Amino acid sequence: MSRNDMNRIATRFELRAKEGRKLLIPYFTAGDPKPENAVPMMHAMVEAGADLIELGVPFSDPMAEGPVIQKAMERALEHHVSLKDVMEMVAEFRQKDTETPVILMGYLNPVEIMGYQEFAQSASKAGVDGILTVDIPPEEASDYVKAMKNEGIDRIFLISPTTTEQRIKAINDASGGFLYYVSLKGVTGAGHLDINAVQDRVSTIRSLTDLPVGVGFGIKDAESAASIANVADAVVVGSAIVKRIEENLDSADNAMKAVCELLTEMRQALDS
Amino acid sequence: MAEAETKYQQPDDKGHFGVYGGLFVAETLMEPLTELRLAYEKYMVDKDFLAELDWELQNYVGRPSPLYLAERWSRELGGAKIYLKREDLNHTGAHKINNTVGQALLAKRMGKTRIIAETGAGQHGVATATVCARLGLECIVYMGQVDIERQAANVYRMKLLGAKVVPVTAGSATLKDALNEAMRDWVTNIDDTFYIIGTVAGPHPYPAMVRDFQTIIGREARDQIQQHEGRLPNALVACVGGGSNAIGLFHPFIDDKDVAIYGVEAAGDGIETGNHAAPLCAGKPGVLHGNRTYLIEDNDGQIIETHSISAGLDYPGVGPEHAWLKDIGRAEYVAISDTEALQAFHDLTKIEGIIPALESSHALGYAAKLAPTMDKDKIIIVNLSGRGDKDIHTVATLEGINV
């Protein structure tokens, strides 16, 4: 199948909704600590219960990341992992897995330098399903949205605790795949979660969209994953995973094992 | 003659200077930036606020700063007459305080009690800490670990003023990383925190707002040169780090098409070596720190480390309005190397008895090249953006002297 005729993101959300289950979305930074670890890690995550993989694209100035993901990006950049390299990783992943959706998460400049259109074409060809660019609000994104739409790449935008209802509507109009609610004011890996506040916000968001809603930032363990899953369609876990990679820099196997343990626990908590 | 030409008016209501500028930030900052933009639009036309700002600038900063004819230096160079706009004589020794006074007063009006700032050389950090002491506001300054080591005196000044200096070790541990860290702080503490950005970079409204607080430089210079010479200058010269002192001087002259405008970037070891901080001369457009502008970056879109002898110019981006002025050809951007800047530093010190900041020495270095190509009845205004006391350690070390 050329182009993403079969939309993997929508398909996966529909399937899980029918089963009454929630999506588990792990994040890690592509190339951390080494480029060759990325594809095996992706397969292992799927094996451990991941529904969708959010692959971080390294950037020199990751303004929205806390220290854990900042360091992961620095480790990947020691190997000069570029946006093009990350797409090649996805293409390699697709040789064995044609079903699990993959989205790229990163910052605008690498995409800007490549060109929106060229990026969208290469991403589609590689089997990338969606893109989340932290620093492009919909107000600046009309060319970007057009280029991605043309190639069937879903646009995932963040909604924060401070986003107004008017802007939630504008974000919804520019989005595809799902909406991503950032559960706290802060950077990735920060603070503790206020489940009640998240629940209120998610129900407001639901009243303004037909897309599924994922929640991320601040989910650390099976317990917090399960409580978020009570209110959202998908749970995104980033720093908690990257932390396990950081704790096992000397052994790719141990890193994979530690990450899979966490994902397995979370999967069980989500499904029980 | 029909003056049909439209007046220069930038940015548009979304903060775009042509294709540059704009608002490229994480979602959580969209609301606080809207709140800031509304406050800025309200108070910049509020008589009460403007009167308060004026009072502070006169009585606390020491404005107006003189426009001084550097007679001996001009004669030595053998061409145009060079006037220096003496921002070095402001309280805290640089133009930075024009902006920090403005933003801190705005923060107070907005009811924000906690101030954060980024700093490279430490000048903006000192100017922010100073104003916070004056207004009784909590002050946190983010500074790259590398800069903390090379600007120890300014770090101590900030501490004396009651500010907390937070070292930043991420990335290259310099100004750009300090800015990233300040943004991270802001995202976490938006309810009570006001972020005072030190230059005309960042997301809208910062490039326009910081410019508006700095145009006092150009407005005064315009009046002063009329008083001294009865006419406008032929050329303006200012150094460009982020570009705040430069735009402050340039902006009130943009519609005066006969006034040539030169922005001077840091060529470091020389543009051809790659060790420089000259995005307008040698970079290409991209998106960083909330706006689209010229950047020093690699082919993958990663930001590259810069080099300049002056920490205040050591920044891989530049204010988006300068990117626009370059593209439309209204201003010309040139670069001066470490060596040329040092020569100008020594010349001005010996010939005029004024020790300039190393940043400002880049502007002086270009003026020293430009003046001899112009007739003696021509006039150049150079923005002497700061004094060089903070730099004597750097200069002494280069010359093998232990102070």
Ligand SMILES: Cc1ncc(COP(=O)(O)O)c(C=O)c1O
């Ligand atoms: C004296 C002086 N001039 C110039 C600059 C560069 O900043 P800008 O380009 O915003 O004026 C600095 C920055 O620290 C400075 O201290």
